[in-house]
Amino acid sequence: MKCNLSYLQVPHEQGMTKLKDAMWITAEPLYKQVQVEFENLNRMFMSDFRQISPFDYYSGIKKQENWRNENQNLIILDIDSGLSIEDAKKEFGQYTYFMYTTKSHQVDKKGVTCDRYRIVLPAVSIPTGDVYFEYMRTLEAVYPFIDTQVNNKTGAFLGNADGEYWYNNGELFSLANFRPITKVSAPVSKQYRQVEPRHDLPIDQIKQSLDQETVSQIVESCGFEVNRNFKFKFRADERTPSASISKDGLVKDFGSDLSTDIIGFVQETKGLDFKDAVGYVASFINISFGGAA
Amino acid sequence: MINDFKRINEIENINVEIVGKDYIPVHRGNYNILSGAGGVGKSLIALKMLIHFLEEKPNEQAVAIFSEDTRTQIEERVASIVKYMRITSEEVFKRTFFKTLDNDDGRVFAMKDGRNCIEDYEYFSSFVVNARIHKIGFIILDPLERFHTGLSENDEGDMKFLVTSIFQRLAKETGTAIVVLHHTAKGDKSGARGSGVITNKGRVAYNVRRNTVTDKDSGLEVNRDGWETSVLLTTIKDNHYVSRYCNAINLFDGKLELPISIEPRVVEVEYEM
Numbered sequence: 001m002k003c004n005l006s007y008l009q010v011p012h013e014q015g016m017t018k019l020k021d022a023m024w025i026t027a028e029p030l031y032k033q034v035q036v037e038f039e040n041l042n043r044m045f046m047s048d049f050r051q052i053s054p055f056d057y058y059s060g061i062k063k064q065e066n067w068r069n070e071n072q073n074l075i076i077l078d079i080d081s082g083l084s085i086e087d088a089k090k091e092f093g094q095y096t097y098f099m100y101t102t103k104s105h106q107v108d109k110k111g112v113t114c115d116r117y118r119i120v121l122p123a124v125s126i127p128t129g130d131v132y133f134e135y136m137r138t139l140e141a142v143y144p145f146i147d148t149q150v151n152n153k154t155g156a157f158l159g160n161a162d163g164e165y166w167y168n169n170g171e172l173f174s175l176a177n178f179r180p181i182t183k184v185s186a187p188v189s190k191q192y193r194q195v196e197p198r199h200d201l202p203i204d205q206i207k208q209s210l211d212q213e214t215v216s217q218i219v220e221s222c223g224f225e226v227n228r229n230f231k232f233k234f235r236a237d238e239r240t241p242s243a244s245i246s247k248d249g250l251v252k253d254f255g256s257d258l259s260t261d262i263i264g265f266v267q268e269t270k271g272l273d274f275k276d277a278v279g280y281v282a283s284f285i286n287i288s289f290g291g292a293a
Numbered sequence: 294m295i296n297d298f299k300r301i302n303e304i305e306n307i308n309v310e311i312v313g314k315d316y317i318p319v320h321r322g323n324y325n326i327l328s329g330a331g332g333v334g335k336s337l338i339a340l341k342m343l344i345h346f347l348e349e350k351p352n353e354q355a356v357a358i359f360s361e362d363t364r365t366q367i368e369e370r371v372a373s374i375v376k377y378m379r380i381t382s383e384e385v386f387k388r389t390f391f392k393t394l395d396n397d398d399g400r401v402f403a404m405k406d407g408r409n410c411i412e413d414y415e416y417f418s419s420f421v422v423n424a425r426i427h428k429i430g431f432i433i434l435d436p437l438e439r440f441h442t443g444l445s446e447n448d449e450g451d452m453k454f455l456v457t458s459i460f461q462r463l464a465k466e467t468g469t470a471i472v473v474l475h476h477t478a479k480g481d482k483s484g485a486r487g488s489g490v491i492t493n494k495g496r497v498a499y500n501v502r503r504n505t506v507t508d509k510d511s512g513l514e515v516n517r518d519g520w521e522t523s524v525l526l527t528t529i530k531d532n533h534y535v536s537r538y539c540n541a542i543n544l545f546d547g548k549l550e551l552p553i554s555i556e557p558r559v560v561e562v563e564y565e566m
Contacts, residue, residue: 006387066535127308138418138422141415141418141419142415142418142419142422144415174426177422177425177426178422181417181421181422181466182462182466183414183419184411184454184458184462185411185416235406239413239415240415254414255406256407256411257411257412
């Protein structure tokens with residue numbers, strides 16, 4: 001069985017120890033399309049000098065607009081926590097797969113040491129074009145332990161020369177079973193309100209100074225535990241986090257209609273009025289004003 | 294201008310697939326309901342419907358969530374039912390995924406968050422994908438209240454959410470026939486308990502009750518003579534008239550002895566057109 005993929009090879013003569021370092025000095029990193037026999041996937045993935053993608057890139061340059069998946073026949077799942085390798089072998093035991101550990105396998109990351117690995121699944125019924133990612137969203141809902149950040153057009157996977165790897169033979173994974181499942185539209189509620197702009201307070205200055213990390217710290221200070229994907233459990237009875245912090249610092253809970261900026265979030269969760277909430281947020285970014293808490 | 298007025302010959306016919314024609318027929322790709330008082334024998338009838346489906350569709354499988362019955366009870370019932378059929382117990386167990394009182398994790402599809410009904414999307418998606426992977430064609434959900442928490446059965450909005458957003462959507466996403474079992478109050482002959490939405494939104498709705506008559510002397514409900522072990526199956530809603538396929542009607546003018554339990558019962562089918 002031939003597996004289609006693209007990879008970026010860093011020349012060894014550049015003497016780089018890490019692919020990430022080497023990419024900075026490579027003027028035009030070009031991805032090559034190749035076909036690899038399934039049995040030889042370990043030779044492709046078990047290298048520190050390769051970055052591998054299941055997609056094709058026009059001209060070999062990894063950009064969103066160059067993305068193609070007409071020839072895709074692999075699904076690569078990145079698992080950083082939530083499922084041990086032994087459990088993954090049971091979960092995916094019916095399928096043909098190649099699995100390998102990553103550089104961060106059993107390494108302490110933010111206080112968590114666990115199995116970190118990737119599962120490479122030869123697959124059938126992969127839709128072409130953007131609809132592919134709608135299927136991947138279903139897959140992420142069904143397998144919540146998958147790292148979702150790499151499931152995009154430019155997501156690629158580093159190899160690992162020192163990792164362990166395993167092969168399994170079974171049936172081919174069918175993405176058709178993951179065709180998009182409609183979500184129930186969020187009910188309309190008047191429970192939360194958008195924050196109106198108040199120009200007598202340094203709102204613009206505060207908002208410009210906020211990044212995802214700072215918003216995450218503020219959310220944590222309100223009593224919530226934010227994970228490394230900037231998701232958190234908004235209600236105590238949740239099994240998986242339903243709320244998330246976007247890159248522009250907005251807080252959204254998919255289990256309710258909560259969608260607000262961090263000032264509105266502080267108002268709701270700490271019961272503060274608008275001015276005190278602004279002061280609370282400002283204290284995290286060292287901006288002071290008359291009403292600062 | 295949007296013109297969506299259609300002549301009859303311009304409308305694409307949606308093919309309605311009916312399964313269980315040799316026993317109690319239901320719609321595929323939709324939600325069907327079987328209601329009745331506790332202890333009347335709904336689970337037995339549903340289990341027999343499932344076994345008939347397996348016999349009818351040899352390449353498909355089924356899911357049965359009987360959250361009020363034990364594994365042993367189900368094993369005994371299956372053994373009793375298959376005595377009169379071609380299919381074996383082994384095949385039923387091989388092709389059916391069960392959740393019983395012994396392994397029920399209590400996870401629900403729908404819950405209340407403040408005043409809003411919300412779904413557990415992760416559980417729902419997993420259920421749908423597993424149904425697709427395992428080629429499931431028939432699903433029994435017993436009883437209805439097992440699959441939600443905090444919703445009011447008497448609230449039309451809550452039940453509309455459960456029935457349309459969960460059960461009907463589950464049937465459409467999986468292409469399966471879903472039979473939901475629901476309790477009525479003891480002695481109630483009117484249909485399913487709670488909001489009318491539960492029955493009205495079902496493609497086919499059946500009611501099961503004991504086959505009794507009122508004793509003239511005492512005024513009490515007593516078993517009809519000769520029908521001591523029978524139940525009465527009534528169609529409450531049947532838009533497509535699928536109950537015309539019901540085996541009981543075809544064979545015996547609405548009355549047929551069907552060995553559906555360890556103590557053979559009699560099913561009589563009435564029409565309420």
